[in-house]
Every structure is written in C-alpha cells, then in structure tokens.
C-alpha cells in the first residue's frame with residue numbers, strides 16, 4: 227500500500243529572508259518545524275504534542291576550501307509528501323513493518339556561492355524524525371571534502387542520560403547514568419580492559435544516546451543508513467544542553483570524502499512518553515533502503531555453539547604453540563610444538579558437532595583454527611592471518627564431512643586483528659575457501675589498531691570496509707557476524723546477510739574483566755540494539771570464573787542463570803549463541819531445554835514493560851509456529867515482572883513452562899539457583915513473576931495436549 231502525494235509549494239520561486247514551515251506526524255502527535263533565519267541559516271525544531279523536545283537548532287556542513295552549507299541560504303523549492311507502505315523483512319522481530327511518514331524536502335540555494343544548491347530532507351514518523359543532507363550534482367559541486375558537520379540538537383534541559391564515552395574505536399563500555407552536565411568521558415581513558423581507544427575529550431558521548439526528561443519523555447538521538455561517511459558522535463555543551471554532531475576524522479583530519487550526487491546518513495530522534503515505544507520502533511530500519519539481495523532465501527537465522535568460551539575463561543587457547551614470534555610466510559607451522567591447550571582441534575570440534583546435532587542447534591563456531599594466533603594482538607602487524615591455512619591439528623575436510631553427515635552448519639572465524647589491508651587482500655580467497663569447505667556464515671573480528679595506520683574503527687574508510695565485506699559476502703551467499711565494527715544503523719534491511727554485530731560490550735567481558743553490571747542488558751536494547759541485532763553470546767550457566775581459575779575470585783557473570791535464558795528474548799538477534807561449555811549444559815539439561823526450544827525468528831513481538839537501566843519484559847511469537855516466549859530481566863534490584871498473555875489467540879488452553887529465579891537466587895550470592903514449573907494459561911492470564919536481584923525469567927508457551935490438561939491453572 228503506497229500513497230505518495232507531492233505538493234510543490236514554491237517551485238522556482240526564490241524566498242530569501244526568514245521563512246518557516248511546520249509538518250505533523252501521520253498521527254498528529256509530533257510536529258517538526260523548519261525555518262530559515264534572517265541570515266539564511268537553516269534550523270529545525272521538534273515537539274511532542276505541546277511539549278518542545280528539540281528547540282530551534284542549527285544545521286549544515288563545513289567543507290574544505292569552499293564556503294559552508296550553514297548560512298546564506300534562500301528557499302528554492304519545497305516538496306511535501308506522505309508515504310505509507312508495509313514491507314516484509316527477511317527476518318526480524320515482526321513479520322511485517324509499516325513505514326508511514328510525512329516528508330518535507332527543502333531545496334536551499336546559496337546566492338552568494340554561485341547559486342549552489344542542496345537539500346535537507348525531513349521524515350516525520352509517529353515515533354520520531356529523521357533528516358539528512360543531499361547534494362545533487364551541479365556545476366562547481368562535484369567533490370566534497372567534509373571538514374565538520376554542524377548538526378545541532380538543542381535540548382530543553384539537563385536531561386538524565388545513559389552514555390558511554392565518545393571513542394572513535396570502541397563501544398565496549400559499561401553505561402553511565404547521569405545528567406548531561408555530569409558527563410565526564412575522560413573516565414574512558416582508564417577503561418584498560420578495552421585495548422584500543424581514541425577518546426576525543428571529556429564532553430563527547432556516543433550515539434545512540436538515550437535520554438529521559440524530568441517530565442517523562444524518552445528521547446533517543448542516533449543515525450540511520452551509515453554509508454560512505456564516518457560515525458556520528460555527539461559533543462555536549464554543558465551550559466546550553468546543545469548536542470552537536472562530531473564526526474570521526476581520518477588520519478589527516480578530514481571527516482568524509484563525497485562525490486555528488488550524494489547524501490549524508492539520516493540523523494534520527496526517537497521520541498515517546500512510553501519507553502516500550504522506543505524498543506519497538508522501526509524508524510531506523512524504515513530509513514534504510516529495501517533489500518538489495520534479489521533472492522535472500524539462503525539467509526537463515528540460527529542458534530550456534532562453539533569453541534569460544536573456553537578461550538575466554540582460559541581453559542583452552544586460540545594459539546597452537548606457546549611462542550610469541552611467528553611470521554605468516556616463513557614459519558613452518560607443522561614443526562611447532564603444540565601447547566596441549568589448543569581449542570580448535572578436529573576431535574574437540576566433533577564433540578561440539580555431536581552436541582549441536584543432539585540438541586537441535588544449527589551451527590558450530592570454531593575460533594583459533596587458522597595459523598597466526600601466536601602473536602596476533604597488539605603488535606600493529608600487517609600480515610597476521612591468511613584465513614586459509616588451518617593449524618596441523620584442525621582437519622578442515624574431515625570436519626566438513628562430519629558436520630554435513632550430522633546436518634550441522636560450520637561457522638567460520640576471521641579475526642582480522644584490524645590488519646584490514648591484509649583482510650581486503652585475502653577476502654575473496656577466504657570466502658572461496660569457506661564455500662569449498664561448506665561454510666556459509668562468518669564471524670569476523672577487528673581487535674587492535676586499524677591498518678591502514680591512523681584510521682579509526684568508526685571512520686569513513688572503515689565504514690566502507692565493513693559494508694564492502696558484507697556485500698562481498700552476499701555475492702558468495704555468506705552471512706556475517708562482525709565483532710568490533712562500527713555500531714550498526716539498520717543496514718541489515720538492505721543487506722540481511724548482515725545477521726548480527728557485536729559493537730558493544732558483550733557477555734565475554736564477564737569472563738575476564740570487572741564485567742558487565744546487572745543493569746547493562748536493560749540499557750543495550752535502548753542504545754546499541756536500535757541499530758541492529760547484537761551477538762551478545764548469552765546462555766552462561768556457570769557464573770563464577772573461579773570455577774576455571776582460582777585466581778579469578780572476583781570475576782563472574784553479573785546475572786542469575788534464568789536471566790541468561792531471558793536474554794534470548796530481550797536481546798533480539800537472529801543469531802544467538804549458546805555460549806557456555808558442553809559440560810555446563812549437560813549438568814543442567816532441564817534449564818538447557820529452554821535454549822533448545824527458543825526461536826530466533828519471529829512473527830510478532832510485544833514489549834510489555836520497560837524502563838532503561840531498570841527492566842524489560844518482552845513476549846514474542848515464533849515465526850510460522852504456535853509457540854510464544856516471554857523474557858523478563860531486571861537490574862541489580864529484584865522486582866515483580868508482569869506479563870499479560872492477551873496476545874494469545876482465543877479459546878485455546880496453553881501450557882507454559884516457567885524458568886524462574888529460585889526464592890534464594892541473587893546474582894551476587896546465589897546466581898545459579900532456579901526453578902522450573904509448568905502450568906496452564908490462556909489469553910486472560912496475567913503472569914506475575916518474581917525476579918531476583920540481577921535476575922530474570924524465561925517462559926515458553928505452546929498449545930496444551932490432552933496429557934497437559936491435567937496440569938494446574940496458573941496462579942500468581
């Protein structure tokens with residue numbers, strides 16, 4: 227269903243001097259005003275009902291050796307349109323998405339710059355706004371070197387905000403919760419557990435930036451469709467509460483190199499008086515282009531296990547030999563003395579394949595299979611890996627045969643160690659190698675400082691690399707899970723083979739650092755996950771790292787066991803790892819049953835209750851199946867989660883299996899204590915579930931069989 231209506235208000239008529247126009251969201255709740263000051267400066271403002279949210283804010287770009295696109299503008303043309311369509315994602319939280327917005331496109335001309343012209347396009351949705359700058363091809367405007375973006379977000383006050391330090395390299399921080407005036411991003415300089423950091427200063431934060439006003443509005447500032455441009459961070463003016471875009475520079479101090487016709491990514495503001503609306507928003511996706519893969523039928527959401535947590539807890543190693551000086555082209559890998567702890571052996575991989583096959587898990591990831599791990603990190607070395615040479619104890623052909631015989635898919639690992647020039651040289655060969663050995667998914671990684679030296683993880687050069695890798699993978703029908711890339715901005719609508727990214731602080735930090743505080747997973751869906759799914763690697767059942775190493779007395783997963791189960795619902799991803807070791811699952815087959823059962827692709831999702839930093843409860847219906855799942859999580863405070871099951875169809879009785887924190891559970895003192903119970907529920911049931919401090923609950927629901935009907939009805 228598509229309705230497009232174009233009204234040309236002032237075609238070819240130049241309006242100079244001040245000018246203003248307002249549009250409303252399709253439901254009339256939001257209004258967005260564009261105006262031109264007497265100096266010809268473009269400005270915009272946004273309100274929610276009668277409440278101003280963004281006060282008049284300046285916009286524009288500065289470019290090299292030419293006057294900026296920030297002032298001296300006159301109106302050349304105004305176009306307004308309404309757009310309403312429903313599209314079907316290849317995978318997702320829902321099986322169809324409504325894209326409904328009002329568009330206002332302002333064409334501006336700069337009479338003093340030889341009548342140069344550009345466009346600012348606004349799209350106003352029911353839950354927020356997006357706008358971008360467009361530069362049509364014209365005489366005198368072909369190559370544009372962006373030196374600064376001057377997009378402002380003038381807030382109405384000193385809002386509470388969830389922030390991580392502005393950093394051109396990494397998002398792997400825990401979140402801080404303060405007023406804007408109390409942001410001190412310098413603290414990032416002491417976060418030593420993140421290896422590569424470039425922090426521009428104390429007043430810079432990353433987006434998505436989640437805020438809450440004192441009168442209860444939820445505001446999120448972010449971007450969509452980050453293509454051929456650096457990521458946008460935000461500078462905070464702590465006196466005026468004006469946020470301004472801060473782009474990630476290249477090694478010579480420029481921000482972006484563009485060629486007309488071209489445009490910037492969308493700058494986005496999500497807005498609601500309900501926190502659940504922010505989680506359910508599809509605006510970032512809607513601002514991205516439709517799918518460019520003609521036949522995406524090979525793209526399949528999946529669960530996987532792997533040789534991975536072993537390395538993070540220290541029971542196995544990525545490297546084969548314990549030496550620290552190898553050279554890719556000169557070392558004779560067959561002559562190295564094995565250290566006896568190498569994880570990626572044929573034998574150990576077969577155990578994981580057996581386990582996956584026995585438990586209906588689709589895939590197996592193996593890290594440390596390829597030569598080069600002896601000195602892979604921290605040396606700023608270019609030729610670390612070739613992505614095609616296995617260690618002597620990893621028989622890639624035999625593993626292919628064994629996995630295929632058991633119906634299990636193998637997931638390749640490409641740690642680039644951020645020697646990206648090297649990865650670019652190898653990528654085609656590496657993807658061909660994968661296809662030859664039956665792999666159709668790759669987990670890539672970007673640990674360390676970027677080569678080309680001087681580039682940052684979030685700069686334009688790397689943004690282009692990540693997308694180039696995804697597009698190339700699509701040609702080979704390979705799905706991608708990128709670790710340490712720039713944070714995603716909805717590009718998986720266009721390239722659904724980009725199944726997931728890390729680009730935030732994952733569960734792995736619990737294995738070897740001070741970890742992730744219990745509130746962490748209640749914030750990520752309001753920030754990082756707005757741009758796309760995260761490979762968070764949930765499902766840890768053994769919480770204390772002293773289990774593996776008595777020295778690691780203070781290291782543990784900062785959740786209860788059932789919260790780990792709930793993360794399969796609250797951290798939406800079409801790619802979900804069951805991250806723990808086989809023996810830990812075999813010790814608790816009753817709890818592991820939930821991971822076996824839970825879906826990874828959905829017909830529908832209902833965010834039932836949420837507050838950033840405190841709690842999230844979500845229900846989802848499995849795609850194409852009469853199965854529903856509910857996940858509820860809390861921060862360090864225990865709470866009572868409420869889930870009304872009114873999304874269930876009428877008349878049928880269902881059996882619910884409840885995986886809940888035991889009465890004595892507590893993330894700190896007793897994290898592995900849980901109870902499992904079954905009962906009958908229906909559409910009128912309202913579940914009330916006690917969550918322990920740092921706890922959670924996971925529930926699976928399916929139609930009751932005759933034998934189930936003996937079960938008791940749910941009683942709160």
Ligand code: NOJ
Pocket residue numbers: 534593641671673709710728734
């Ligand atoms: C960091 C990734 O996030 C992690 O999952 C991986 O195991 C290591 N790099 C090694 O590549």
Ligand code: CA
Pocket residue numbers: 398709710728732
């Ligand atoms: Ca990582």
